[in-house]
Amino acid sequence: MKPSAHTDSKPQQQARAGSLIAALEEIQARHGYLPQKALLELHKRTGASLVDIYGVATFYRAFSLKPRGKHLVSVCLGTACHVNRAPVVAREVERLLDIKAGDTTNDREFTLETVNCLGACALGPVVVVDGHYFPAVSPAKVSEILQSSRDGLNNVTVETDQRVFPLAVACARCNHSLMDPTHPIDGHPSIRVTAAFDSKHGWVALSCLYGSYNVDNEYEIPEDVVVNMFCPHCHAELLGGGTCLECGAPMVPMIVRGGGIVQICSRRGCRGHMLDVSGAIFA
Amino acid sequence: MIRLSINGLEASFEKGTTLLEAARFLGFPIPTLCHMEGLSPYGACRLCVVEIGEGQGAKLVTSCTYPVEEGLHVRTASTRVMRARRMIIELLLASCPQSKVIQDLASEHGVRRQRFRQEHETCILCGLCVRMCEEQMAAGAIGFRGRGERRSIGTPFDITSEICRQCGGCIYVCPACQLRCTYNAPEKAICGGCANLQPPCLEKERFDDMMCYMEPCAACEIKKD
Numbered sequence: 001m002k003p004s005a006h007t008d009s010k011p012q013q014q015a016r017a018g019s020l021i022a023a024l025e026e027i028q029a030r031h032g033y034l035p036q037k038a039l040l041e042l043h044k045r046t047g048a049s050l051v052d053i054y055g056v057a058t059f060y061r062a063f064s065l066k067p068r069g070k071h072l073v074s075v076c077l078g079t080a081c082h083v084n085r086a087p088v089v090a091r092e093v094e095r096l097l098d099i100k101a102g103d104t105t106n107d108r109e110f111t112l113e114t115v116n117c118l119g120a121c122a123l124g125p126v127v128v129v130d131g132h133y134f135p136a137v138s139p140a141k142v143s144e145i146l147q148s149s150r151d152g153l154n155n156v157t158v159e160t161d162q163r164v165f166p167l168a169v170a171c172a173r174c175n176h177s178l179m180d181p182t183h184p185i186d187g188h189p190s191i192r193v194t195a196a197f198d199s200k201h202g203w204v205a206l207s208c209l210y211g212s213y214n215v216d217n218e219y220e221i222p223e224d225v226v227v228n229m230f231c232p233h234c235h236a237e238l239l240g241g242g243t244c245l246e247c248g249a250p251m252v253p254m255i256v257r258g259g260g261i262v263q264i265c266s267r268r269g270c271r272g273h274m275l276d277v278s279g280a281i282f283a
Numbered sequence: 284m285i286r287l288s289i290n291g292l293e294a295s296f297e298k299g300t301t302l303l304e305a306a307r308f309l310g311f312p313i314p315t316l317c318h319m320e321g322l323s324p325y326g327a328c329r330l331c332v333v334e335i336g337e338g339q340g341a342k343l344v345t346s347c348t349y350p351v352e353e354g355l356h357v358r359t360a361s362t363r364v365m366r367a368r369r370m371i372i373e374l375l376l377a378s379c380p381q382s383k384v385i386q387d388l389a390s391e392h393g394v395r396r397q398r399f400r401q402e403h404e405t406c407i408l409c410g411l412c413v414r415m416c417e418e419q420m421a422a423g424a425i426g427f428r429g430r431g432e433r434r435s436i437g438t439p440f441d442i443t444s445e446i447c448r449q450c451g452g453c454i455y456v457c458p459a460c461q462l463r464c465t466y467n468a469p470e471k472a473i474c475g476g477c478a479n480l481q482p483p484c485l486e487k488e489r490f491d492d493m494m495c496y497m498e499p500c501a502a503c504e505i506k507k508d
Contacts, residue, residue, distance in 0.1 A: 036440055050446075051413075051426025054439035058428045 020048055020056055024063055026240035029172040029253055030261075033064045062173060062234070069104045069111035070257065071149045072175040073097075074128040078117030084136075086125035090114055092139040093127070096146060109150065111175075131176035131233055166208045167191075167262055167275075169254040174234035178254060180205060185214050191254070193238065194230040197221060203232065210262070210275060223269040226250070246272035287355040302346035302357055303331050311359045314368070314388055316375075316458050317409035318347045322418055327409050328375075330388070332367050334358040343367055369394050376473060378404045384458040389473060397473055405460060408434060412453030422446045425453060 023046065027038045034057050043050045057063045075090040090101065093112055097105050101114045120126045123135035127142075129149045137145065166188045170177050180192035183205050190205035195217065202218030204227075221227060226249045229238045241251030241263040249267040251274065256262050265272035284295040289306050296305045301324060306313055316328035326348040333346045335357050343364065346357075358364060369392050375385045377399035385407075388394075410427070413436060417423045424447035428435050438444040454460065 039439075049417075049423045049426075050439045050444075051423055055426045055428055059430045 020046075020053060021060070022239075024053070024057055025173065025236065028063055029238070029240035032172065032175075032255065033067045036065075062236075064111075066104060067108060068175060069108050070259075071110050071130050073110055073112045073146075073149070074115045074118070075101070075112070076116075076118045076120070076124065076126040076128070077114045078121065078124070080121035081117075081124035081126055084124045088139050089125050089127065089137050089142060092142045093146070096143055110146070130170065165210055167210050168208065168257040169262060170257060171231035171233060171236070172238065172240070172253055172255045172261070173236045174231060175255070176231065176233035177257075178231070179208065183216070185216060186212050190216065192232055193252075194232050194235075195221065195227040196230065197225050197227040204229070206264070210273075213271060221268045224267060226267045229266060244270060244272035245274075246270055285351045285353050287351055287353065287357065289357045290359055296351045298351070300351050302333055302335075302344075302349045302351060302355075305351055306333070306346060306357065306359050313346055313359055314391070315347060316384065316388075316407070317411055319411060319415075319456060322411065322414040324348045325410050325414065328407070329371050330368060332364055332371075334361045334364050365392070368392060373397055374399065375407060378402045379407050379459050380473070382407070382459045386473070395473065406436060407459050408436065409458060410436075411456040411458065412436060415452045415456045420448070420450055420452050422448060422450075 023042055024034060027034055027042065031038065039053055039057065040050070042048070043053055057065060073093060075086060075093055077086050077090060094100060097110050097112055099105055099110070099112055101112050104111045118126050118128060118133075120133060120135070123133065125137050127134045127137045127145060129145060134141070134145050168177070168179055168189075169191055178191050178193060179189040181189040183190045183192065185205060185207040186209050188208050191208050192203060192205050195202065195204040200219045204218070204221075205216040207214040215221075229252045230236065231238060238252045238254065239250070241253035241261075243249065244251055244265040244267065247265060247267050247270045249265055249270060249272075251263040251272070252266050253261050253263045256275075261276050263274040263276075285298055285300075286293065286295045287305070288294075289302075289309055290311060292309055294305070294309060296308075303313055303315070303318065303324075313331050313333065315331045317325050318328075318331060324347045326345040329345055331346045332343045333349075334341055334343055335349070335355055336342055337356060341363075346359070372385065372389050372392055372394045373396070375382075376389055376394065376397045379385055380397075380401065380403065408427075413426055416425050424444040425436055425438055428437060428439075438447070
């Protein structure tokens with residue numbers, strides 16, 4: 001191959017790689033991880049070479065080829081945490097969960113990962129479970145943290161009214177909880193996401209009651225405007241939900257704690273939504 | 284045509300020629316590991332570094348990926364280049380000592396010590412096999428997986444590839460696994476067996492008493508007996 005021919009094909013390759021990441025994000029949002037079957041299907045559908053797909057999927061840490069647990073435990077091993085004996089904490093978590101870093105427990109309750117810095121060095125050693133920061137963790141505290149995660153950090157009591165019940169949801173990509181107890185709506189923690197429309201970019205708090213449409217926001221969103229919603233933790237767009245059956249706007253998917261996916265319409269005023277708690281993602 | 288000087292020799296080359304092609308055309312030897320004619324340049328092994336620019340602005344670039352530039356002053360064997368090359372070979376030795384290709388390079392460049400923690404990798408991630416498979420065999424059965432220290436080459440999901448025709452092209456081009464240095468590795472694995480060989484190498488002028496260019500390596504054969 002001539003050198004010039006190689007350099008010419010570069011922009012094309014980059015464009016393909018870009019759409020590949022979007023496609024993988026969609027699969028990850030739908031299943032919570034990247035199943036082998038889905039990647040083979042993607043290869044057949046798009047014609048992208050399987051080595052490229054696999055290479056990208058294993059390169060980025062945001063993608064996981066193994067099923068993820070319900071709770072994501074991140075132990076910081078950054079410099080400040082490291083000198084504060086974070087490796088001992090990490091070993092204790094590994095011992096209690098009986099898994100190695102990067103693995104998921106057999107009952108799919110916990111996924112353990114070690115990270116290199118969470119930017120909370122003054123709190124070290126830091127352990128983060130589903131977006132909740134636990135500062136100055138000692139090995140003795142680990143079992144307590146795991147137990148409280150098992151019980152649910154954002155536990156919301158289920159109401160008796162069958163049509164209106166609260167959901168605890170998380171970002172499909174980073175698994176961080178989207179629940180915001182500091183900003184209650186309808187007496188329950190709200191679902192906090194970042195919303196962008198026109199050139200505005202601000203937070204939106206949604207009611208976590210399924211069937212309630214109460215919303216609080218930084219910028220007033222006009223009726224009928226389609227907004228893009230982002231996870232406030234990993235800043236990824238909440239994508240891959242398909243389109244609204246009522247108005248055709250993209251649906252915004254979120255993972256329901258305990259299994260399942262809830263999708264809401266991204267158009268302000270549209271009441272299209274879908275709840276799938278068949279537990280398909282962890283089946 | 285683009286005019287430039289390589290080691291003080293003025294010459295002109297067509298646009299798009301790489302410095303490596305130009306230097307080799309003029310007869311200046313530049314060692315390479317990840318370069319192969321017919322495959323796209325990659326710049327992974329860094330062995331082909333040359334020095335360009337003047338004074339403070341002088342810098343090392345990989346000649347296999349750097350295109351010729353008007354008025355460029357290239358040094359293919361300056362002190363700085365040779366020092367960088369020896370360091371690269373030392374690092375390669377630290378990770379992959381059983382490769383005869385790397386041991387030969389070490390002998391040729393007079394690398395007589397290896398100061399790093401000794402590892403015994405089977406791959407130097409030069410990507411020759413990946414490019415061979417994709418570009419010449421039009422298969423694309425193997426590729427890079429993971430990143431950082433977990434980077435590796437293999438098939439997706441580590442299962443037998445449906446695309447692979449078992450042509451063996453990947454093994455043929457591999458500098459790490461094709462030729463094995465059978466020298467029984469000491470703590471810091473530099474073969475150098477040929478350095479003490481009797482009678483001395485015929486090409487000792489060029490290779491400074493090294494005889495690793497024989498195949499199979501004569502020193503290895505003698506050790507075996």
